[in-house]
Amino acid sequence: MKLHNLTPAKGAVKAEKGRLGRGEGSGSGGTASKGHKGSKARTGYKSKRAFEGGQMPLQMRLPKRGFKNINRVSYVAMNVSRIQEIVDNYGMTEITKVALYNEGIINRGDLVKVLGNGEISSKVQVHVDAYSASAKAKIEAAGGTVNA
Numbered sequence: 782m783k784l785h786n787l788t789p790a791k792g793a794v795k796a797e798k799g800r801l802g803r804g805e806g807s808g809s810g811g812t813a814s815k816g817h818k819g820s821k822a823r824t825g826y827k828s829k830r831a832f833e834g835g836q837m838p839l840q841m842r843l844p845k846r847g848f849k850n851i852n853r854v855s856y857v858a859m860n861v862s863r864i865q866e867i868v869d870n871y872g873m874t875e876i877t878k879v880a881l882y883n884e885g886i887i888n889r890g891d892l893v894k895v896l897g898n899g900e901i902s903s904k905v906q907v908h909v910d911a912y913s914a915s916a917k918a919k920i921e922a923a924g925g926t927v928n929a
Contacts, residue, residue, distance in 0.1 A: 856911060857891045861919050862899020864907065875906040895920075895927070 802813030815822040831838045867873055871884055881887045895907060897915025904924035917927045 854892065856894035857887050858896055859893055859909075860896050860898040861901045861916050864895065864905065864920075865899065865901045865903060868903040868905055873905070874903075875908070877908045878910075901925075 798809055798814065799807060801807075801809050802811070804810045812822065820826055831840060833839070864876060867876065867881075867884075867886065873880055878887065878891070878893055881893065882889055882891075887893060892911070893909040894911040895909055895913065895916040897913050897919055901919055901923045905920065906925060907920060907927045909927075909929060911929055912927050920927050
């Protein structure tokens with residue numbers, strides 16, 4: 782096998798149509814292989830996305846449901862038990878959003894809220910966006926502090 786005798790697999794390459802619509806002798810005269818009339822035979826044809834030939838498109842047939850509240854504030858929930866796991870696994874004594882991001886626990890720009898599910902025994906400083914009253918009580922009972 783050499784570079785000069787490499788060929789594509791049989792049927793992998795189709796022949797070009799050449800100059801379309803240049804007489805019947807070319808084999809593609811008349812309609813230039815575009816069929817008869819209709820918008821697809823015209824120059825500059827471009828179909829709209831989801832156009833169904835005049836039939837009511839699917840996205841317009843389906844009912845609209847609900848709405849998206851533009852003022853919603855979405856937090857990443859983090860229980861007190863999860864904070865204890867982070868302290869055990871990563872050895873952190875101060876939990877901040879930057880530290881959580883650097884360890885790959887949250888994404889950039891996430892808002893963090895600490896919730897009170899679980900137990901904590903480590904003395905830890907927590908700097909997050911929000912916290913529940915039960916979470917604050919448990920962290921402070923373990924000797925830590927919570928700042929929002």
